[in-house]
Amino acid sequence: MLVRNAHLPQQVEISAYGNGGFRFADMSHRGSLLSVPSGTYGWEPSCVDDITSDVLGRVLEEAGEIEVLLIGTGSQLQPFSDAFKAPFRERGIMVDSMSTGAAVRTFNVLFSEKRAVAAAFLAVE
Numbered sequence: 001m002l003v004r005n006a007h008l009p010q011q012v013e014i015s016a017y018g019n020g021g022f023r024f025a026d027m028s029h030r031g032s033l034l035s036v037p038s039g040t041y042g043w044e045p046s047c048v049d050d051i052t053s054d055v056l057g058r059v060l061e062e063a064g065e066i067e068v069l070l071i072g073t074g075s076q077l078q079p080f081s082d083a084f085k086a087p088f089r090e091r092g093i094m095v096d097s098m099s100t101g102a103a104v105r106t107f108n109v110l111f112s113e114k115r116a117v118a119a120a121f122l123a124v125e
Contacts, residue, residue: 072103
């Protein structure tokens with residue numbers, strides 16, 4: 001049996017979230033999600049403590065195409081330290097954390113405006 005990492009080779013608006021996953025592009029995904037210019041990916045973190053610059057490496061790799069990184073931190077806002085944000089700022093990326101619901105809504109607006117946005121969404125129940 002072949003197991004592939006979940007990946008849609010484009011960014012798309014998120015049509016729904018909750019019940020531990022997301023709906024987008026007439027598909028559903030269980031678990032967290034990462035959206036960058038190269039596509040929409042299943043993402044391993046399941047809680048804020050799992051979010052490190054390592055798991056956001058794809059954002060840093062695509063930094064030239066990203067101005068804003070939204071981080072959906074679950075059901076409630078969990079801020080990140082300036083030290084955490086520093087590698088992104090050094091590459092010209094503004095990092096903003098908010099609840100996953102707020103991040104989804106903000107992402108959809110920025111994406112529809114064709115802004116250079118990336119997003120990391122923790123799944124919520």
